[in-house]
Amino acid sequence: MHDVYSDLSAVIAGVRFQNPVIAASGTFGYGREYRELLDVSCLGGICTKGLTLNPRQGNTGRRLHETPSGLLNSIGLENPGIPSFLEKELPALRELGPVVIANLSGADVEEYAEGARLLDESSVDMIELNISCPNVKKGGMAFGLDPENAASVVAAARKAAAHKPLMVKLSPNAPDLTAVAQACVDSGADALSLVNTFKAMAIDIYRRKPVFDNVTAGLSGPAIKPIALRMVWELSERFPAVPLVGIGGIASAEDALEFLMAGACAVQVGSATFAHPPASAEIIGGIAAYMVDRRCASLRELRIEKPGCRGNGENPRY
Numbered sequence: 001m002h003d004v005y006s007d008l009s010a011v012i013a014g015v016r017f018q019n020p021v022i023a024a025s026g027t028f029g030y031g032r033e034y035r036e037l038l039d040v041s042c043l044g045g046i047c048t049k050g051l052t053l054n055p056r057q058g059n060t061g062r063r064l065h066e067t068p069s070g071l072l073n074s075i076g077l078e079n080p081g082i083p084s085f086l087e088k089e090l091p092a093l094r095e096l097g098p099v100v101i102a103n104l105s106g107a108d109v110e111e112y113a114e115g116a117r118l119l120d121e122s123s124v125d126m127i128e129l130n131i132s133c134p135n136v137k138k139g140g141m142a143f144g145l146d147p148e149n150a151a152s153v154v155a156a157a158r159k160a161a162a163h164k165p166l167m168v169k170l171s172p173n174a175p176d177l178t179a180v181a182q183a184c185v186d187s188g189a190d191a192l193s194l195v196n197t198f199k200a201m202a203i204d205i206y207r208r209k210p211v212f213d214n215v216t217a218g219l220s221g222p223a224i225k226p227i228a229l230r231m232v233w234e235l236s237e238r239f240p241a242v243p244l245v246g247i248g249g250i251a252s253a254e255d256a257l258e259f260l261m262a263g264a265c266a267v268q269v270g271s272a273t274f275a276h277p278p279a280s281a282e283i284i285g286g287i288a289a290y291m292v293d294r295r296c297a298s299l300r301e302l303r304i305e306k307p308g309c310r311g312n313g314e315n316p317r318y
Protein backbone atom coordinates (compact mmCIF):
# COMPACT_ATOMS: atom_id res chain seq x y z
CA MET A 1 0.00 0.00 0.00
CA HIS A 2 2.85 2.38 0.84
CA ASP A 3 4.31 2.18 -2.68
CA VAL A 4 0.97 2.82 -4.31
CA TYR A 5 -0.20 5.72 -2.23
CA SER A 6 2.80 7.74 -1.25
CA ASP A 7 4.76 9.05 -4.21
CA LEU A 8 6.20 12.14 -2.56
CA SER A 9 8.34 13.22 -5.49
CA ALA A 10 8.06 16.70 -6.95
CA VAL A 11 9.35 17.97 -10.28
CA ILE A 12 10.18 21.68 -10.45
CA ALA A 13 11.46 23.17 -13.69
CA GLY A 14 12.64 19.73 -14.79
CA VAL A 15 14.46 18.94 -11.53
CA ARG A 16 13.21 15.92 -9.63
CA PHE A 17 13.04 16.12 -5.83
CA GLN A 18 12.56 12.83 -3.94
CA ASN A 19 10.10 14.66 -1.67
CA PRO A 20 8.83 18.24 -1.37
CA VAL A 21 10.81 19.30 1.71
CA ILE A 22 13.79 21.59 1.16
CA ALA A 23 16.09 23.17 3.75
CA ALA A 24 15.69 26.96 3.48
CA SER A 25 18.59 29.25 2.67
CA GLY A 26 20.54 30.61 5.60
CA THR A 27 19.22 28.07 8.06
CA PHE A 28 21.10 24.96 6.94
CA GLY A 29 24.62 26.22 6.21
CA TYR A 30 26.03 24.16 3.35
CA GLY A 31 24.44 20.94 4.57
CA ARG A 32 27.43 19.26 6.18
CA GLU A 33 26.93 21.24 9.41
CA TYR A 34 23.78 19.17 10.06
CA ARG A 35 25.16 15.71 9.26
CA GLU A 36 25.40 14.73 12.92
CA LEU A 37 21.91 15.99 13.73
CA LEU A 38 19.73 14.29 11.12
CA ASP A 39 19.90 12.03 8.08
CA VAL A 40 20.51 14.86 5.61
CA SER A 41 20.14 12.48 2.63
CA CYS A 42 16.39 12.15 3.31
CA LEU A 43 15.70 15.79 2.35
CA GLY A 44 14.23 16.75 -1.00
CA GLY A 45 16.71 19.58 -1.44
CA ILE A 46 19.11 21.94 0.28
CA CYS A 47 19.31 25.68 -0.41
CA THR A 48 22.72 27.10 0.37
CA LYS A 49 23.30 30.16 2.51
CA GLY A 50 22.95 33.28 0.31
CA LEU A 51 26.00 33.52 -1.96
CA THR A 52 27.57 36.63 -3.45
CA LEU A 53 30.38 36.94 -5.95
CA ASN A 54 32.84 38.21 -3.36
CA PRO A 55 33.11 37.15 0.30
CA ARG A 56 31.00 39.14 2.78
CA GLN A 57 31.56 39.59 6.51
CA GLY A 58 27.90 40.15 7.30
CA ASN A 59 26.46 42.73 9.69
CA THR A 60 27.98 43.99 12.92
CA GLY A 61 26.29 43.72 16.32
CA ARG A 62 23.49 41.42 17.35
CA ARG A 63 22.33 39.08 14.58
CA LEU A 64 19.52 37.03 16.08
CA HIS A 65 16.70 37.98 18.45
CA GLU A 66 13.77 35.78 19.42
CA THR A 67 10.23 37.18 19.50
CA PRO A 68 7.01 35.46 20.56
CA SER A 69 6.51 32.78 17.85
CA GLY A 70 9.23 34.28 15.68
CA LEU A 71 12.86 35.01 15.04
CA LEU A 72 14.46 38.26 13.92
CA ASN A 73 17.73 38.00 12.00
CA SER A 74 20.20 40.48 10.68
CA ILE A 75 22.94 38.26 9.28
CA GLY A 76 23.70 40.44 6.27
CA LEU A 77 24.61 37.62 3.86
CA GLU A 78 27.87 36.55 5.45
CA ASN A 79 29.39 34.05 3.02
CA PRO A 80 32.76 33.03 1.59
CA GLY A 81 31.99 34.16 -1.98
CA ILE A 82 31.01 31.96 -4.93
CA PRO A 83 34.51 30.87 -6.06
CA SER A 84 35.32 29.62 -2.54
CA PHE A 85 31.88 27.94 -2.25
CA LEU A 86 32.44 26.12 -5.53
CA GLU A 87 35.86 24.91 -4.48
CA LYS A 88 35.42 24.17 -0.77
CA GLU A 89 31.71 23.49 -0.13
CA LEU A 90 30.00 22.25 -3.27
CA PRO A 91 31.83 18.89 -3.60
CA ALA A 92 30.79 17.83 -0.07
CA LEU A 93 27.27 19.24 -0.52
CA ARG A 94 26.83 17.20 -3.71
CA GLU A 95 27.82 14.04 -1.83
CA LEU A 96 24.91 14.44 0.60
CA GLY A 97 22.32 13.40 -2.00
CA PRO A 98 19.48 15.98 -2.02
CA VAL A 99 18.95 18.44 -4.87
CA VAL A 100 21.44 21.32 -4.52
CA ILE A 101 20.01 24.82 -4.88
CA ALA A 102 22.42 27.77 -4.84
CA ASN A 103 20.88 30.88 -3.29
CA LEU A 104 22.32 33.86 -5.18
CA SER A 105 22.43 37.48 -4.11
CA GLY A 106 24.25 40.60 -5.19
CA ALA A 107 24.63 44.33 -4.69
CA ASP A 108 23.88 45.22 -8.31
CA VAL A 109 22.73 43.60 -11.56
CA GLU A 110 26.31 43.02 -12.73
CA GLU A 111 27.21 41.12 -9.57
CA TYR A 112 24.08 38.96 -9.84
CA ALA A 113 24.88 38.23 -13.49
CA GLU A 114 28.51 37.30 -12.83
CA GLY A 115 27.45 35.09 -9.91
CA ALA A 116 24.84 33.41 -12.09
CA ARG A 117 27.45 32.80 -14.79
CA LEU A 118 29.78 31.05 -12.34
CA LEU A 119 26.95 28.93 -10.97
CA ASP A 120 25.81 28.07 -14.49
CA GLU A 121 29.18 26.41 -15.08
CA SER A 122 29.00 24.49 -11.79
CA SER A 123 27.22 21.29 -10.78
CA VAL A 124 24.45 22.96 -8.75
CA ASP A 125 21.00 21.72 -9.82
CA MET A 126 19.15 25.01 -9.59
CA ILE A 127 19.64 28.68 -8.76
CA GLU A 128 17.40 30.48 -6.29
CA LEU A 129 17.69 34.18 -7.04
CA ASN A 130 17.39 36.04 -3.76
CA ILE A 131 15.85 39.42 -4.54
CA SER A 132 14.35 39.63 -1.08
CA CYS A 133 17.04 39.88 1.62
CA PRO A 134 16.02 42.75 3.94
CA ASN A 135 19.38 42.87 5.73
CA VAL A 136 21.77 44.42 3.22
CA LYS A 137 22.20 48.09 2.35
CA LYS A 138 22.66 47.55 -1.39
CA GLY A 139 20.83 45.08 -3.62
CA GLY A 140 18.93 42.21 -2.01
CA MET A 141 15.36 43.19 -1.23
CA ALA A 142 15.65 46.45 -3.19
CA PHE A 143 15.25 44.33 -6.33
CA GLY A 144 12.26 42.46 -5.02
CA LEU A 145 10.06 45.41 -4.13
CA ASP A 146 9.56 46.83 -7.57
CA PRO A 147 8.51 44.99 -10.78
CA GLU A 148 10.95 46.88 -13.03
CA ASN A 149 13.94 46.26 -10.77
CA ALA A 150 12.95 42.62 -10.42
CA ALA A 151 12.67 42.25 -14.20
CA SER A 152 16.13 43.72 -14.76
CA VAL A 153 17.91 41.37 -12.38
CA VAL A 154 15.93 38.26 -13.36
CA ALA A 155 16.55 38.91 -17.07
CA ALA A 156 20.29 39.36 -16.43
CA ALA A 157 20.53 36.18 -14.35
CA ARG A 158 18.46 34.26 -16.90
CA LYS A 159 20.82 35.30 -19.68
CA ALA A 160 23.94 34.51 -17.64
CA ALA A 161 22.70 31.14 -16.44
CA ALA A 162 21.02 29.79 -19.55
CA HIS A 163 21.54 26.14 -18.54
CA LYS A 164 20.19 26.17 -15.00
CA PRO A 165 16.59 26.24 -13.76
CA LEU A 166 15.97 29.62 -12.17
CA MET A 167 13.75 30.05 -9.15
CA VAL A 168 13.18 33.59 -7.87
CA LYS A 169 12.68 34.16 -4.14
CA LEU A 170 10.09 36.84 -3.49
CA SER A 171 9.82 39.40 -0.74
CA PRO A 172 6.62 39.65 1.31
CA ASN A 173 7.50 43.33 1.70
CA ALA A 174 6.70 44.12 -1.95
CA PRO A 175 3.82 46.61 -2.14
CA ASP A 176 2.38 44.60 -5.06
CA LEU A 177 3.60 41.01 -4.86
CA THR A 178 1.59 39.87 -7.87
CA ALA A 179 3.14 42.55 -10.08
CA VAL A 180 6.65 41.54 -8.99
CA ALA A 181 5.83 37.86 -9.57
CA GLN A 182 4.50 38.68 -13.04
CA ALA A 183 7.68 40.60 -13.86
CA CYS A 184 9.83 37.65 -12.73
CA VAL A 185 7.86 35.14 -14.80
CA ASP A 186 7.93 37.42 -17.85
CA SER A 187 11.71 37.83 -17.46
CA GLY A 188 12.45 34.11 -17.43
CA ALA A 189 11.85 32.72 -13.92
CA ASP A 190 11.03 29.00 -14.08
CA ALA A 191 9.67 28.90 -10.54
CA LEU A 192 8.97 31.21 -7.60
CA SER A 193 9.75 30.65 -3.94
CA LEU A 194 7.97 32.68 -1.28
CA VAL A 195 8.46 34.19 1.16
CA ASN A 196 11.67 35.65 2.51
CA THR A 197 11.54 37.41 5.86
CA PHE A 198 9.34 40.36 6.78
CA LYS A 199 11.08 43.65 7.54
CA ALA A 200 10.69 44.17 11.28
CA MET A 201 12.52 45.41 14.37
CA ALA A 202 12.93 45.21 18.12
CA ILE A 203 14.07 47.77 20.71
CA ASP A 204 16.24 47.06 23.74
CA ILE A 205 14.39 49.11 26.35
CA TYR A 206 17.32 48.97 28.80
CA ARG A 207 19.74 50.51 26.29
CA ARG A 208 16.99 52.62 24.69
CA LYS A 209 18.31 51.52 21.32
CA PRO A 210 17.22 49.26 18.49
CA VAL A 211 18.47 45.72 19.10
CA PHE A 212 20.15 45.60 15.69
CA ASP A 213 22.91 47.90 14.41
CA ASN A 214 20.95 48.05 11.13
CA VAL A 215 17.81 49.02 13.10
CA THR A 216 15.60 46.67 11.06
CA ALA A 217 15.87 42.90 10.61
CA GLY A 218 13.92 40.05 9.00
CA LEU A 219 11.11 38.24 10.83
CA SER A 220 10.63 34.50 10.26
CA GLY A 221 9.06 31.57 12.10
CA PRO A 222 5.49 30.56 13.04
CA ALA A 223 4.41 34.22 13.38
CA ILE A 224 4.58 34.70 9.59
CA LYS A 225 2.99 31.41 8.49
CA PRO A 226 -0.60 32.55 7.93
CA ILE A 227 0.54 35.53 5.84
CA ALA A 228 2.96 33.46 3.79
CA LEU A 229 0.23 30.88 3.22
CA ARG A 230 -2.17 33.57 2.00
CA MET A 231 0.49 34.81 -0.43
CA VAL A 232 1.07 31.31 -1.83
CA TRP A 233 -2.69 30.81 -2.22
CA GLU A 234 -3.06 34.10 -4.09
CA LEU A 235 -0.09 33.54 -6.41
CA SER A 236 -1.22 30.02 -7.15
CA GLU A 237 -4.60 31.41 -8.19
CA ARG A 238 -2.95 34.04 -10.35
CA PHE A 239 -0.19 31.81 -11.82
CA PRO A 240 -1.63 28.28 -11.88
CA ALA A 241 1.07 26.98 -14.23
CA VAL A 242 4.10 28.36 -12.38
CA PRO A 243 5.70 26.07 -9.77
CA LEU A 244 5.60 27.72 -6.35
CA VAL A 245 7.72 26.75 -3.36
CA GLY A 246 6.09 27.78 -0.08
CA ILE A 247 8.20 29.18 2.77
CA GLY A 248 7.30 30.77 6.08
CA GLY A 249 6.96 29.35 9.55
CA ILE A 250 6.68 25.72 8.49
CA ALA A 251 7.45 23.63 11.57
CA SER A 252 5.29 20.53 11.22
CA ALA A 253 3.83 18.21 8.58
CA GLU A 254 0.48 19.93 9.11
CA ASP A 255 2.04 23.30 8.26
CA ALA A 256 3.67 21.84 5.14
CA LEU A 257 0.41 20.19 4.05
CA GLU A 258 -1.38 23.54 4.29
CA PHE A 259 1.11 25.04 1.83
CA LEU A 260 0.86 22.03 -0.51
CA MET A 261 -2.93 22.34 -0.40
CA ALA A 262 -2.71 26.09 -1.06
CA GLY A 263 -0.89 25.37 -4.32
CA ALA A 264 2.81 24.95 -3.51
CA CYS A 265 4.71 22.16 -5.31
CA ALA A 266 7.22 22.00 -2.46
CA VAL A 267 8.09 23.77 0.78
CA GLN A 268 11.16 25.09 2.54
CA VAL A 269 11.80 24.73 6.24
CA GLY A 270 13.86 27.49 7.85
CA SER A 271 13.72 28.69 11.46
CA ALA A 272 12.14 25.43 12.66
CA THR A 273 15.49 23.72 12.05
CA PHE A 274 17.15 25.98 14.63
CA ALA A 275 14.63 25.04 17.32
CA HIS A 276 14.56 21.35 16.37
CA PRO A 277 17.20 20.17 13.86
CA PRO A 278 15.34 16.99 12.76
CA ALA A 279 12.20 19.04 11.94
CA SER A 280 12.52 18.56 8.15
CA ALA A 281 12.92 14.78 8.43
CA GLU A 282 9.87 14.57 10.68
CA ILE A 283 7.87 16.73 8.27
CA ILE A 284 8.67 14.35 5.41
CA GLY A 285 7.50 11.39 7.51
CA GLY A 286 4.32 13.21 8.49
CA ILE A 287 3.43 14.11 4.90
CA ALA A 288 3.99 10.48 3.84
CA ALA A 289 1.79 9.20 6.67
CA TYR A 290 -0.99 11.65 5.78
CA MET A 291 -0.88 10.65 2.11
CA VAL A 292 -0.98 6.94 2.87
CA ASP A 293 -3.86 7.48 5.28
CA ARG A 294 -5.81 9.52 2.72
CA ARG A 295 -4.86 7.26 -0.21
CA CYS A 296 -3.21 10.16 -2.03
CA ALA A 297 -1.18 8.89 -4.99
CA SER A 298 0.70 12.13 -5.60
CA LEU A 299 1.34 15.58 -4.15
CA ARG A 300 -0.79 17.09 -6.90
CA GLU A 301 -3.85 15.40 -5.37
CA LEU A 302 -3.37 17.38 -2.18
CA ARG A 303 -3.90 20.70 -3.92
CA ILE A 304 -7.24 22.44 -3.34
CA GLU A 305 -8.91 23.17 -6.66
CA LYS A 306 -9.60 26.87 -6.93
CA PRO A 307 -12.77 27.99 -8.64
CA GLY A 308 -12.10 29.66 -12.00
CA CYS A 309 -8.49 28.51 -11.91
CA ARG A 310 -8.10 26.36 -15.00
CA GLY A 311 -5.12 24.22 -15.95
CA ASN A 312 -3.79 23.97 -12.41
CA GLY A 313 -0.14 22.99 -12.82
CA GLU A 314 -0.85 21.50 -16.23
CA ASN A 315 1.51 23.66 -18.26
CA PRO A 316 3.91 21.26 -20.03
CA ARG A 317 6.71 23.82 -19.59
CA TYR A 318 6.90 22.79 -15.96
Ligand SMILES: Cc1cc2nc3c(=O)[nH]c(=O)nc-3n(C[C@H](O)[C@H](O)[C@H](O)COP(=O)(O)O)c2cc1C
Nearest residue numbers: 024025026050073130195196220221248249270271
Ligand atom coordinates in the same frame (compact mmCIF):
# COMPACT_ATOMS: atom_id res chain seq x y z
C1 LIG B 1 19.26 33.24 10.21
C2 LIG B 1 18.58 33.31 8.87
C3 LIG B 1 19.35 33.51 7.72
C4 LIG B 1 18.75 33.59 6.47
N1 LIG B 1 19.54 33.77 5.34
C5 LIG B 1 18.95 33.77 4.12
C6 LIG B 1 19.75 33.89 2.95
O1 LIG B 1 20.99 33.94 2.99
N2 LIG B 1 19.11 33.91 1.74
C7 LIG B 1 17.74 33.81 1.64
O2 LIG B 1 17.19 33.82 0.54
N3 LIG B 1 16.97 33.68 2.75
C8 LIG B 1 17.54 33.66 3.97
N4 LIG B 1 16.76 33.53 5.09
C9 LIG B 1 15.29 33.42 4.93
C10 LIG B 1 14.83 31.96 4.99
O3 LIG B 1 15.40 31.19 3.96
C11 LIG B 1 13.28 31.89 4.91
O4 LIG B 1 12.86 32.45 3.69
C12 LIG B 1 12.62 32.64 6.06
O5 LIG B 1 13.34 32.44 7.26
C13 LIG B 1 11.17 32.21 6.27
O6 LIG B 1 11.10 30.85 6.56
P1 LIG B 1 10.98 30.28 8.08
O7 LIG B 1 9.85 31.02 8.74
O8 LIG B 1 10.72 28.80 7.91
O9 LIG B 1 12.28 30.55 8.73
C14 LIG B 1 17.35 33.46 6.35
C15 LIG B 1 16.57 33.25 7.51
C16 LIG B 1 17.18 33.17 8.75
C17 LIG B 1 16.30 32.92 9.95
